[in-house]
Amino acid sequence: MSIPDTDPRIPVLVLTGFLGSGKSTLLRPLLQAPQFAGAAVIVNEMGEIPIDHLLIDYPGEDIVLLDNGCLCCALRSDLSEALERLYRTAARDNRTIPSVLVETTGLASPAPIVRTFATERNVKARFRLASLAAAVDAEFGEATLKAHQEAVHQVVFADELVITKADKAEPSRLQALSDEIRRLNPHAPIRTSGKDPERPADLLWERIPSALPAERWARLLTGPQAAHHHAHGVETCAFEVTEPFDWPRLADFLGRIVDELAPALLRCKGVINIAGVEKPVVIHGVHHIFYPPETLEEWPDASRRSRLVFILDGANRRSLLDIFAAAGIAIMESRAA
The missing domain is CATH 3.40.50.300 (P-loop containing nucleotide triphosphate hydrolases)
Known part of the structure; x- marks a missing residue:
């Protein structure tokens, strides 16, 4: 109409x-x-x-x-x-x-x-x-x-x-x-x-x-x-990573996420700096599924830092931090809701 x-x-x-x-x-x-x-x-x-x-x-x-x-x-x-x-x-x-x-x-x-x-x-x-x-x-x-x-x-x-x-x-x-x-x-x-x-x-x-x-x-x-009540225990964790990833390291890191957090992973999204790739790479994941990466035409700013957001069901922030540490990825955390 x-x-x-x-x-x-x-x-x-x-x-x-x-x-x-x-x-x-x-x-x-x-x-x-x-x-x-x-x-x-x-x-x-x-x-x-x-x-x-x-x-x-x-x-x-x-x-x-x-x-x-x-x-x-x-x-x-x-x-x-x-x-x-x-x-x-x-x-x-x-x-x-x-x-x-x-x-x-x-x-x-x-x-x-x-x-x-x-x-x-x-x-x-x-x-x-x-x-x-x-x-x-x-x-x-x-x-x-x-x-x-x-x-x-x-x-x-x-x-x-x-x-x-x-x-x-x-x-x-x-x-x-x-x-x-x-x-x-x-x-x-x-x-x-x-x-x-x-x-x-x-x-x-x-x-x-x-x-x-x-x-x-x-x-x-x-x-x-x-009536409006948000689900209890849903937590958003946001991180920046200054060092570029390479493809094998990114794949290993996401594999760890799936192996350890898949049931609790309501959403993962990220803009990633891949070594040797000029444009930013976008990743998306829900539970145990990560979709094929895409690329953006340009970086949103000059820092070219990777940005990752995880929305988790339950108290899984500590496990997420442990996965970053085990993968040797240095992060700057911005804790959200």
Whole structure:
């Protein structure tokens, strides 16, 4: 459904999904789609060493990083301020923002974000929540929905659902996950995606929809899914490494991570300096799976330090530090949530 001409407010489309579900993989090609030409982008990250915004590769001028915490917690006010800042900057420059895309952290519950658009006066006057999509990992989605209430809330609130990495899952597992998602949310369409959708514009938000129905907001915001409690024991550990890696050393280090921490490894992401490789190398891992490395076009700064972020379920920070020590890797730690 296209934007109604009678509503002059800026449409905001929010992309949620648990840690490692492939949100950035969905977002990157969407930013090249014609319906999002000139869109502003807000990226929310956990941890004191932000990485996700580097992976988007967005040429537009309006990109905002919110890296002090989760959008549904203290950063709810930061979301309002970021939207206001985008609006005022565009007005000052005598230009318009056609739409805003928001990528949340994987631990974000949608309820407080939806409440921002439903109740905050300045936000309501200038912006409308047009869609809230949730990405669900085909490989780990069933286990994640059982273990983490945030993932359930993301599915329940969504009006668009995408099962990512569908090419990595057996058909029976894919069907079981689809059935569970449909049980949690009987109304939202469910799409499937491999690692690189051939037609991403057709996969999600082919057209910018009209605002979500107010009655659906009201029902969701008064139900049990509106309660917001982060999972206990989830810890984010962020590190910088000054010395370059070589490929064998990196492979050995990641192998140790998988062998010792796979069940607790909710997410690993990193921008790595590889000796003899001019461009930064990006790594991604979830539990026991690390995906093929990618490269960025340029380093974010002159330091060329490797940056690694681990999101762990349970008290595993000490084990992680022991793995660095055993591999002989000198680190500078920035302890986050």
